[in-house]
Amino acid sequence: METIIPPAPPVLLPIAGSAAAFPARRVYCVGRNYADHAREMGHDPDREPPFFFQKNADNLLPPGKDFPYPPRSSDVHHEVELVVALRSGGIDIRAEDALEHVYGYAVGIDFTRRDLQAEAKKAGRPWTAAKAFEHSAPISALTPATAIGHPASGGIWLKVNGEIRQQGDLAQMIWTVPEIVAELSRLFTLAPGDVIMTGTPAGVGAVVRGDVVTGGVDGVASLSVKII
Numbered sequence: 001m002e003t004i005i006p007p008a009p010p011v012l013l014p015i016a017g018s019a020a021a022f023p024a025r026r027v028y029c030v031g032r033n034y035a036d037h038a039r040e041m042g043h044d045p046d047r048e049p050p051f052f053f054q055k056n057a058d059n060l061l062p063p064g065k066d067f068p069y070p071p072r073s074s075d076v077h078h079e080v081e082l083v084v085a086l087r088s089g090g091i092d093i094r095a096e097d098a099l100e101h102v103y104g105y106a107v108g109i110d111f112t113r114r115d116l117q118a119e120a121k122k123a124g125r126p127w128t129a130a131k132a133f134e135h136s137a138p139i140s141a142l143t144p145a146t147a148i149g150h151p152a153s154g155g156i157w158l159k160v161n162g163e164i165r166q167q168g169d170l171a172q173m174i175w176t177v178p179e180i181v182a183e184l185s186r187l188f189t190l191a192p193g194d195v196i197m198t199g200t201p202a203g204v205g206a207v208v209r210g211d212v213v214t215g216g217v218d219g220v221a222s223l224s225v226k227i228i
Helices: 035-038 093-103 114-123 178-189
Strands: 013-015 021-024 027-031 051-055 076-078 081-084 101-111 155-160 163-169 195-197 205-207 213-217 221-226
Touching: 081 155, 081 178, 081 213, 093 101, 093 178, 101 213, 101 221, 178 195
Parallel strands: 027 195
Antiparallel strands: 013 021, 027 051, 076 205, 081 101, 081 195, 155 163, 155 213, 213 221
C-alpha cells in the first residue's frame, strides 16, 4: 500500500558472529529489580511487585555510536542492564516456559534524565521524558542463547573512565528473566522482536560530556560509549 510519507525504517540490532540482524519491536524496562538499587532510590524491594515502563525501539543506540548528552537536563545517570531479546511471544506465558521465547541476550545502558525523573515523581507524572529520549538505550550486539544458554548468574558491571561504578550479579535480580517475561505477558501481548531491559544494580550516577562509559555482563557481552 502506498503511504503518504516514507515509513520509518526498521530498528535492526546486530547479532554477534552473524551477518543477520534482529528487528526490534518494543522496548520494555523493569524498574528497581535489584534490591540494593531499590534501596539507594529510597524504596523497599521486599514490598514491591515488578513494575514496567517503556522506551521506544528507535531509542536503541547500536554499538560503535556515541551518546549525545540530551537537552533539558543537567543530571543524566547511567544504569547498566542485562537485555533480553524475544524470538516469539504470546499472552499469559508460564514462567517455566518463558525461556523458550528468548532469542538471546545483550548488555544495555538505560541513560536517565534523573532531574526530569525526580520532577515527574514529585508531580505523580509519567517518566517518559526522563527515559524515552533519543539514543537513551545503548546496546551491544546480541549473543544468541544457543551460544551461551540462559544466564541466571554472573557479574554485571559498569565503569566510567576506567573507574568501577556499578558491580553486581545477575543472581541478585529480584525478579528473574522467566518471571519478568511471564509477568509482562499478563499485561501486554509479547511478540518476536520485543526487547526487555531487566533492571540495574546499585551504583548509578551522573555522566558528563567526554566520559567513556563501559558496561558488561560476564559471559554475555560488553559495550563502550563516549558521551559527547
